[in-house]
Amino acid sequence: MDTNGLLIQNKKNMKQILLILSIFSVSVSYSQGIVFESGKFDEVLENSKKNGKIIFIDFYTDWCAPCKNMSQNIFSIKEVGEFYNSNFINYKINAEKGEGIQLSKKYSVSAYPTFIYINETGDVIYRFLGTREKEGIIKEGNRALFLRGNIDKISIMDQAYKTRKNDKVFLKEYTGLLIESGREAGEPLNDYILLMDKEEMLNINNIKYLESISLYSPAVMDKITEVLSSLYNNNPKSDLFVKFNKAAIKSLSNLLRNSGKKETEDELESLLLIKSKFSEFGNADNIISASVGGGIALMPADELRLSYYKNHKMYEEYSVLFERYIDNYIKTNPASKIEEENIMFNATFNTGINKMAEEGKRREDIKSTEMAVKMIMGFKTIIYRYYAGYILNGYRDYLEFYNNKDKDQAVGKVIGWINYSYSICKQYDVAETVAKDLIDLNYPDKAKMVIEDFIKSNENNKSVTPEQMETMKNLLRKC
DSSP states (O other): OOHHHHHHHHHHHHHHHHHHHHHHHHHHHHHTOOOOBOSOHHHHHHHHHHHOOEEEEEEEOTTOHHHHHIIIIITTSHHHHHHHHHHEEEEEEETTSTHHHHHHHHTTOOSSSEEEEEOTTOOEEEEEESOOOHHHHHHHHHHHHHHTTHHHHHHHHHHHGGGOTTOHHHHHHHHHHHHHTTOOOHHHHHHHHHHOOHHHHTSHHHHHHHTTOOSOOHHHHHHHHHHHHHHHHHOTTSHHHHHHHHHHHHHHHHHHHHHTTSSSSHHHHHHHHHHHHHGGGTOOOOHHHIIIIIOGGGSOHHHHHHHHHHHTTOHHHHHHHHHHHHHHHHHHSOHHHHHHHHHHHHHHHHHHHHHHHHTTOOHHHHHHHHHHHHHHHHHHHHHHHHHHHHHHHHHHHHHHHOOOSOHHHHHHHHHHHHHHHHHHOOOHHHHHHHHHHHHHTTOHHHHHHHHHHHHHHTTTOTTSOHHHHHHHHHHHHHO
């Protein structure tokens, strides 16, 4: 065989080897779940242009537990890998490091995990938040594939919007496409809402649009408040009020979240005024509801301010407000009052249960009453635990940002807060944190009192493990 023939044969052999390796590589990749690309974002875009695949981006952070769950338990599943490796270019990026910082800003990522599907030019096709199971993550991927065709239509409508801001039919379709794709509908949605009359706003198919408001418009929020007030005064228990109110709270939460990114706090304060108005319609601050997806509009206003001050490095404002907020909470909810109420509640509960038994009430009715009371006590425990945690997580920032020369005075106040945290929530993890913090702050005597109280109170408590008891005893030896 001549030299040219040998070269041709070698090329054929090399192609066959590469083909076999690529097949082997893919099969290994699939068995290991989703394979994520490495390298720069521009390189991933270039890869998308070459092979025509959609890019699937996982925005995560180091501290995000749900992100780790998705990575370890969902993305590693074989079927998930087969689907995503076949249909997408997959890319993971830490939203708080390197390129991730700018990309998270570009795509308005503020909660984790956030998953975004984009085309080769970086346009958003679809996005969603939060965890999914195996079937759910595949379903979301199929949705992105289906919505890919919307990109060109949205681009055309982006241009048409400039001259069709008063076209209600156009705006409904346009904002519907934006919302369906997981984009912020912004100004077009506000324009559409302002063109609606009251009857249209109360249409069940239009209420869903309110949930997607992302750009603050005083006129839009005034209109929503007016409709909400009318529904509440008419019948606060009606299905229509409940649905409209839920959408209004969600929209206010979106706006409050976005206002936290602004350089000035004017918008935040305007929205907090709307929040106070919403409270007249039964939307009182509710830590539990806010924590399980009810929306940050149900968080206390001062906690939203504190979050803003911290994020914008307004340290003096933070320390002054944190001190006032915690002092006011403790003054309103003294530990002695909480303990007294709990004792009275338990006594009333036991008396009531005994009376039901004496009256011959059915065992099922007694159990039902017991469960209801335990649920109430559970809610109270969650609230006290929340505030104990809020103090323990926030006092360090308070001390760091404290601008007064009398640091000892600030530390003394903090010690009182820490002790209060334990007195309202005597669960193990709170007790351990309180004891360690008091020791770190050079208050071993106070730490000793907490530890001894915890050990004595939980000697026969089966929910506290021997290991936990031993940890507390080891801390006691350090005092």
